[in-house]
Amino acid sequence: MLKLQQINKIFNEATLDEKVALDEINLELKSGDFVTVIGSNGAGKSTMLNMISGALSPDFGEIIIEDTNVTKLPEYKRSQMIGRVFQDPMAGTAPLMTIEENLAMAYSRDKKRGFKRGVDKKRRELFKEALETLHLNLENRLNAKVGTLSGGERQALSLLMATFTQPAILLLDEHTAALDPSRAELITNITKQLVEKDRLTTLMVTHNMQQALDLGNRLIMMDKGQIILEVEAEEKKELTIEKLMDEFQRIRGEKLTSDKALLSI
Amino acid sequence: MFAALFGSVEQGIIYAIMALGVYLSFRVLDFPDLTVDGSFVTGAAVAATMIIFGYDPMLATAVALLIGFLAGCITGLLHTKGKINPLLSGILMMIALYSINLRIMGTTSTSSVSRSNIPLLNEATLFSKFHEFWSTLGIDNSINSFFKMLGVQYLPGTWGTLFLMLIITVVIKFIVDWFLQTEVGLAIRATGDNKRMIRSLSANTDTLVIIGLGVSNALVAFSGALIAQYGKFADAAMGIGMIIAGLASVIIGEAIFGTKTIMRTTLAIIIGAVIYRLVLALAFRIKFFDPGDLKVITAVIVIGALVIPQFIEKRREKTRKAKRHHDRVAELALTKEGTAIAETPTNQ
Numbered sequence: 001m002l003k004l005q006q007i008n009k010i011f012n013e014a015t016l017d018e019k020v021a022l023d024e025i026n027l028e029l030k031s032g033d034f035v036t037v038i039g040s041n042g043a044g045k046s047t048m049l050n051m052i053s054g055a056l057s058p059d060f061g062e063i064i065i066e067d068t069n070v071t072k073l074p075e076y077k078r079s080q081m082i083g084r085v086f087q088d089p090m091a092g093t094a095p096l097m098t099i100e101e102n103l104a105m106a107y108s109r110d111k112k113r114g115f116k117r118g119v120d121k122k123r124r125e126l127f128k129e130a131l132e133t134l135h136l137n138l139e140n141r142l143n144a145k146v147g148t149l150s151g152g153e154r155q156a157l158s159l160l161m162a163t164f165t166q167p168a169i170l171l172l173d174e175h176t177a178a179l180d181p182s183r184a185e186l187i188t189n190i191t192k193q194l195v196e197k198d199r200l201t202t203l204m205v206t207h208n209m210q211q212a213l214d215l216g217n218r219l220i221m222m223d224k225g226q227i228i229l230e231v232e233a234e235e236k237k238e239l240t241i242e243k244l245m246d247e248f249q250r251i252r253g254e255k256l257t258s259d260k261a262l263l264s265i
Numbered sequence: 266m267f268a269a270l271f272g273s274v275e276q277g278i279i280y281a282i283m284a285l286g287v288y289l290s291f292r293v294l295d296f297p298d299l300t301v302d303g304s305f306v307t308g309a310a311v312a313a314t315m316i317i318f319g320y321d322p323m324l325a326t327a328v329a330l331l332i333g334f335l336a337g338c339i340t341g342l343l344h345t346k347g348k349i350n351p352l353l354s355g356i357l358m359m360i361a362l363y364s365i366n367l368r369i370m371g372t373t374s375t376s377s378v379s380r381s382n383i384p385l386l387n388e389a390t391l392f393s394k395f396h397e398f399w400s401t402l403g404i405d406n407s408i409n410s411f412f413k414m415l416g417v418q419y420l421p422g423t424w425g426t427l428f429l430m431l432i433i434t435v436v437i438k439f440i441v442d443w444f445l446q447t448e449v450g451l452a453i454r455a456t457g458d459n460k461r462m463i464r465s466l467s468a469n470t471d472t473l474v475i476i477g478l479g480v481s482n483a484l485v486a487f488s489g490a491l492i493a494q495y496g497k498f499a500d501a502a503m504g505i506g507m508i509i510a511g512l513a514s515v516i517i518g519e520a521i522f523g524t525k526t527i528m529r530t531t532l533a534i535i536i537g538a539v540i541y542r543l544v545l546a547l548a549f550r551i552k553f554f555d556p557g558d559l560k561v562i563t564a565v566i567v568i569g570a571l572v573i574p575q576f577i578e579k580r581r582e583k584t585r586k587a588k589r590h591h592d593r594v595a596e597l598a599l600t601k602e603g604t605a606i607a608e609t610p611t612n613q
Binding site: 053074075076077078079080082084086090091092093094095096097101104105106108109110113114115116117118119161 | 467
């Protein structure tokens with residue numbers, strides 16, 4: 001469960017570049033909710049994710065995960081409960097370390113790190129089993145350095161690592177945006193499969209409207225630091241891209257900048 | 266000649282521990298830590314001072330290691346909590362340690378609070394203690410008579426130092442290998458590889474940098490303590506350029522033996538340290554050089570180790586491309602010929 005209460009964030013306050021990144025954001029995710037977030041550039045989507053992960057802290061407001069107020073908790077402590085996948089496929093893995101070592105670090109996420117061997121026989125079996133679910137043949141390359149994998153493979157591994165310890169919250173920040181269409185589809189499918197397997201509470205930012213409609217049980221649209229539209233389960237099933245565009249126009253009184261790169265249809 | 270080279274091998278194996286420390290900071294943590302120049306002397310100063318005061322050399326060496334750990338931790342604190350640039354944190358600590366080292370050695374002086382040199386000529390050291398035991402075994406005689414049979418003329422006084430250092434260094438190597446495979450070790454490696462990622466996996470990168478630099482400088486100080494006992498003196502200036510010597514060993518080792526796994530890399534660095542000392546010893550065989558030239562020779566070796574591989578790679582690439590181009594031209598000429606032959610009948 002995740003709760004954002006009246007979150008506020010202003011960048012470069014009292015300068016010419018002042019920007020209201022988040023404007024009194026309220027959001028609640030129930031356990032097992034899979035919420036997709038769309039909106040144009042600068043709408044505050046990534047800022048919101050960074051608030052939840054602890055990479056940024058809000059000027060005002062509270063963040064609650066599983067009944068714990070985490071607003072003041074540093075990023076590394078919060079990450080015990082939060083899995084994250086970044087847009088850059090290089091960001092989620094350590095390139096000079098092997099696949100099994102990377103998984104071992106993900107395995108230690110919700111435990112205290114000590115002087116036990118990171119990869120032992122028992123864990124190696126566990127890692128192998130988990131890798132098999134990706135169907136990328138990575139289970140036979142446990143000792144390959146991650147830097148030798150392709151972008152898609154690295155992103156799949158990042159996803160597996162993010163979900164490995166069944167975190168309370170999974171944050172996906174445009175994690176398919178840097179991949180070519182076929183790789184993106186592969187990662188989308190893996191996302192679906194991993195999230196469904198453990199019924200993870202997930203928040204996914206995407207630029208791809210179709211992806212936002214296909215995945216998850218809820219959808220929110222952001223603009224200028226506010227959540228301007230929330231679509232719930234039943235309603236979401238009926239939703240189309242055209243309806244979303246019309247809705248935006250109705251709320252904002254202006255056409256959604258249908259930049260193809262921004263909202264690839 | 267043989268005696269001089271033998272001495273280099275002994276020293277190289279002792280300095281290898283320092284090189285392993287430099288490997289931890291420079292390569293594993295990706296932190297160019299210049300504390301090394303100071304903490305090496307700190308290790309030597311602490312060990313020499315305690316030995317003068319009559320402590321057991323074993324204890325003196327262990328305390329030196331601990332103080333080195335503390336020095337590294339402080340550099341780590343300067344960088345992580347004080348937000349000071351890595352290079353500057355190391356330089357600040359190195360400069361501060363210079364004065365601290367004088368003070369540490371000064372505790373042995375009755376006339377002054379600081380002292381820049383402690384001789385250990387007649388004191389008991391780790392090596393002298395080991396030799397008492399070693400000489401009862403009579404191994405030296407049997408090895409030397411074997412070499413005499415082969416016709417080697419100048420034989421070392423004892424093989425004990427080499428034997429002792431080999432054991433210590435190999436044990437340290439295995440400890441480092443083990444450490445870097447533990448959960449904490451993996452997190453330290455990831456801190457140098459991808460900070461953002463390991464933070465998102467709930468690791469406190471600040472703490473890891475501090476621990477990593479601590480362990481690195483503990484090894485450096487340990488090596489300093491051993492060198493002081495090996496050379497029978499500690500001197501405030503003995504650490505100058507130590508970081509470069511360490512780096513040279515790391516680069517030479519890695520270039521020759523590769524970095525495929527951790528175990529292989531640490532072994533490569535130990536051999537690299539020995540090779541480095543041998544190269545120095547050979548350089549000093551040239552009449553022109555004076556012991557004062559040590560640092561410039563070191564610099565040239567490191568520059569060579571950094572630059573020459575680039576040249577070689579460029580050369581290789583050029584030959585590879587040229588060959589490919591040549592093959593392709595020949596291939597195209599062949600197909601042209603082929604079509605020409607194929608076309609001739611239709612023209613008739």
